[in-house]
Amino acid sequence: MNENINIGIIGYGYIASGVYSLLDKQKDYIAKKIGKKLNVTKVVEKDSGKLEPLKGRAGVSVSNNASDIIEDESIDIVVELVGGIVPAYDFVSKALANGKYVVTANKDLIANKGKKLFEVAEKNNVDILFEASVCGGIPIIGPLKSSLASNNIEKIVGIVNGTTNYILTRMEKDKLSFDEALKMAQDLGYAEKANPSSDIEGYDAACKLAILSSIAFNFRVVLEDVYREGITKITPDDIENAKELGYKIKLLAIGMEKDGEIIVKVHPALIPRGHILASIEDTYNAIYVYGNYVGQIMSYGRGAGDAPTASSIVGDIIKIARNYDRDKKGIIYGCTCFENKKIKAQDEDISKFYILIDVLDKPGVLAKIAKVFGDNSVSIKSMIQKQSAEGNIARLIFITHEVVNKNYYKSINEVAGLDEVIKVLNSIRVEDLE
Numbered sequence: 001m002n003e004n005i006n007i008g009i010i011g012y013g014y015i016a017s018g019v020y021s022l023l024d025k026q027k028d029y030i031a032k033k034i035g036k037k038l039n040v041t042k043v044v045e046k047d048s049g050k051l052e053p054l055k056g057r058a059g060v061s062v063s064n065n066a067s068d069i070i071e072d073e074s075i076d077i078v079v080e081l082v083g084g085i086v087p088a089y090d091f092v093s094k095a096l097a098n099g100k101y102v103v104t105a106n107k108d109l110i111a112n113k114g115k116k117l118f119e120v121a122e123k124n125n126v127d128i129l130f131e132a133s134v135c136g137g138i139p140i141i142g143p144l145k146s147s148l149a150s151n152n153i154e155k156i157v158g159i160v161n162g163t164t165n166y167i168l169t170r171m172e173k174d175k176l177s178f179d180e181a182l183k184m185a186q187d188l189g190y191a192e193k194a195n196p197s198s199d200i201e202g203y204d205a206a207c208k209l210a211i212l213s214s215i216a217f218n219f220r221v222v223l224e225d226v227y228r229e230g231i232t233k234i235t236p237d238d239i240e241n242a243k244e245l246g247y248k249i250k251l252l253a254i255g256m257e258k259d260g261e262i263i264v265k266v267h268p269a270l271i272p273r274g275h276i277l278a279s280i281e282d283t284y285n286a287i288y289v290y291g292n293y294v295g296q297i298m299s300y301g302r303g304a305g306d307a308p309t310a311s312s313i314v315g316d317i318i319k320i321a322r323n324y325d326r327d328k329k330g331i332i333y334g335c336t337c338f339e340n341k342k343i344k345a346q347d348e349d350i351s352k353f354y355i356l357i358d359v360l361d362k363p364g365v366l367a368k369i370a371k372v373f374g375d376n377s378v379s380i381k382s383m384i385q386k387q388s389a390e391g392n393i394a395r396l397i398f399i400t401h402e403v404v405n406k407n408y409y410k411s412i413n414e415v416a417g418l419d420e421v422i423k424v425l426n427s428i429r430v431e432d433l434e
């Protein structure tokens, strides 16, 4: 009892100090629970200023050289919190090659280099755990790899980016423009000031979806496989129109298997206001999973922040520590991508669309637009006409039935080219979730 497990943390920023603080405050509680002591014995960080709070603390040494942890035989678990791919990939692969278990929150690393890292881990009979890489404090990777492992996962639908959810919530509740809501998110530290594109263009969500889909569908999905649209073109008008039609606009990450093909996409979508995902507001995240035995389940909580993310990281550390045997290491989950599947081309996928178009209000215009849609096999489900303040302009809102995307794209280009069409203002997908 009370075996010591030594932990080295590489990268000591906001999240890492949350991990250190959790392990410090909960040390006795965890030791009683698992019968082992989790000790952070080394912390490495390039920016020496960030290490100041640790200086003079008993039992922990600090440095600016990752090799001090990676090459240290006394370290059992390496926690990588550097972020990005370079140099994190190098640190993690070397740590695994040296027979250390790795825990990381690095979604870019797992979404882009997961396959190679799993190979190194397997070769060295250790593992890399990454619960915190998707939706901070929400347990989803562990459940998909263990409790839900017997299910064929049919579909995952998530609100996996807190920043965009916050922006869309403020746009709806406070009637703000996208730019105003983005500024609020930046002032609160949710979105990066210099370059918020990772969140607002959907890259962050796409990385998380690639990771989740790889596990759910037993097939390696990488970032480039994910179709991606951000939320920058959403306007208060779209949000208001969606409301009138009984929908809310959310940035969704959708992974599904259909006829042996995998569909992975991140895009804003109109979802029914009555669906539980429509109630996920502000910076909260939620992931809805459809399994063939479990049915529908949803995980909900905080997708970012130091304390929730530390909770997931330490959960992974505990998973490793519980069965840790220094002389006889072993793989916990390992890579679960054992199938070969195909990613469906976005053009061939099927969607429903909300379309907003300004047109000249004169006889025959609607018939012309309807003909273009009809000629391209785009079937209209409903249409509303609103009068513009300028008398001779009408605003048309269409909702389509399911259409093949390439037919839709062709039709909307043709519609935009009609003389009577002033502007196609927006096209947003509609997801009538079950």
Ligand code: HSE
Pocket: 135, 160, 161, 162, 163, 164, 190, 199, 204, 303, 304
């Ligand atoms: N920027 C992310 C979000 C958190 O807004 O959800 C880290 O992945």
